[in-house]
Amino acid sequence: MRWPDELVETPDLQGAYPRLSEAQIQALSACGERRSARREDVLFAEGDPCVAFLVVLAGKVAEVKGYGFDDQVIGIHGAGRFLGDLNVLTGQASFITAVVAEDGEALAVPAEELRRLVTEDETLGDLVLRAYLIRRSMLIGLGAGFRIIGSRYSPDCRRLREFAARNRLPHRWIDLEEDTDVESLLQRMGLTPQETPFVIWRGEKVLRNPTNAELAKLIGLPAPAPRESGWDLLVVGAGPAGLAAAVYGASEGLTTIVLDSVATGGQAGTSSRIENYLGFPAGLSGGELAERAEIQARKFGAQFSIPAEACTLQEQEGHHVVTVKEGAVIQTRALLIATGVRYRKLDVPDLERFEATSVYYAATAFEAQMCSRDPVVVVGGGNSAGQAALFLAQHVASVRLLVRDDALTRNMSRYLAVEIEQHPGIQVMLNTQVRRLVGEQTLEAVVAEDNVTGERFTLEARAMFVFIGAEPYSRWLADEVALDSRGYILTGLDAARSGRKGVPDSAGRPFPLETSRAGVFAAGDVRNGSIKRVASAVGEGAMAVRLVHEHLQLRG
DSSP states (O other): OOOOSSOOOOOOOTTSSOBOOHHHHHHHHTTSEEEEEOTTOEEEOTTSBOOEEEEEEEEEEEEEESTTTTOEEEEEEOTTBBOOOTHHHHOOBOSSEEEEEEEEEEEEEEHHHHHHHHHHOHHHHHHHHHHHHHHHHHHHHHTOSEEEEEOTTOHHHHHHHHHHHHTTOOEEEEETTTOTTHHHHHHHTTOOGGGOOEEEETTTEEEESOOHHHHHHHTTOOOOOOOTTOEEEEEEOOSHHHHHHHHHHHHTTOOEEEEOSSOTTTTGGGOSOBOSSTTOTTOBOHHHHHHHHHHHHHHTTOEEESSOOEEEEEEETTEEEEEETTSOEEEEEEEEEOOOEEEOOOOOTTHHHHHTTTEESOOSHHHHHHTTTSEEEEEOSSHHHHHHHHHHTTTSSEEEEEOSSSOGGGTSOHHHHHHHHTOTTEEEEOSEEEEEEEESSSEEEEEEEETTTOOEEEEEOSEEEEOSOEEESOGGGTTSSOBOTTSOBOOHHHHHHTTOOOSOSOTTOSOTTBOSSTTEEEOGGGBTTOOOSHHHHHHHHHHHHHHHHHHHHHHO
């Protein structure tokens, strides 16, 4: 490859490239292996599984994006610095290549040893985790990793982009509608636009319109792992409740596996900013909260499988058996259902036609990029709608917030309502509902109605964000546990009153978060009577693990 004229070490930006102390290097050396490093040696390559934590002991190492194709050096690191990003902790494949730029020596520590060390050494753990979180954000911004090639009008292209964005996977999107050079690239690879979307990695691995599971396999996200003896705890749903259960379950010695059909974080993961979560006065994004919680759970030994959609629940010989859409069958002694809720859809004509290109149910960086500099409407009067409006106002041409009630504070926190009313980029339209969508391939406008006067008017909009309440994600349970009339899972006394048999008749059963089936618990938004807040979901996830222990002890 072509090297820069001067091998100047990249500055440590915001803690992304810290230097380890001599004591930390010595501790790592006890469980690692020293390796000589010659110029042009590849220490790890893009697409390879991350099996080791690498520390530069002498010489210099370059981190390269697109090695062997367009060779872009994104960082040069000298003695005392460590390489890689979050994939060392999560088991994903590498999104960049590390090439020796100057002869020296490196220390290779097995990834599993690093996970153990960061659990035991709080200082080292904090240093590595902070650096890796920042580096992942930097790689996403640089467009490292795989490429998604497709049309902005393609539902499958949007599906793949959403999956990559929600899982914070570094990638680059190439739009067939705008990139004039992409057709020659496809011709060189023997591909045609009609076969899009494609996922291309390292210029050699090509997937034609892959499923989310196929993309996950490409970058090393693990499928559900069978265990001969089954699992102690299976958590279905990786929102705040499920993530809390994973942390507490794994840290307290339960063999724990977590499934989710899309990504960690649940609905909270799609929030651009959570400002009222205890301990974070400046707020934090839902994606950041989910990423930190997943790493914390993995640190204690919890396993994650994404995407993995639970389809059925059965009972066999005292075990709970969950069938996964992707093909796995998982046996567990205790089950926590934390599948949350799904946003309701507007009852307007042609909604499905526009959902593929212009209708969204989340407001993250991905959605903001999709409608950058366009006028948008946000429909809803709760906190999710308010947070979405504030976030989008930073990225789009204009935001109209359509609320069917006569006051913002009817269903929205007062602090959020005040912030919205004072924002110059948001127009609040009360007593307003959407009646019709207008456009050809994509949305061009919405026809809205004043529900007091009956007057109808047209609002220019290239995208519509919908936050109008939610319904529980519980249909996959069929009639295996008791539900209320709206589909929320009954727990505790409510489950006992349902008349369903299955929980042993003993004092205190069903437990407070236990369903009508012994050993099956529910937490978070999917549970009847839950408080729809991130903090309460986290509390329920932790509480559920305590009750799982009690259940397993009673079983002997």
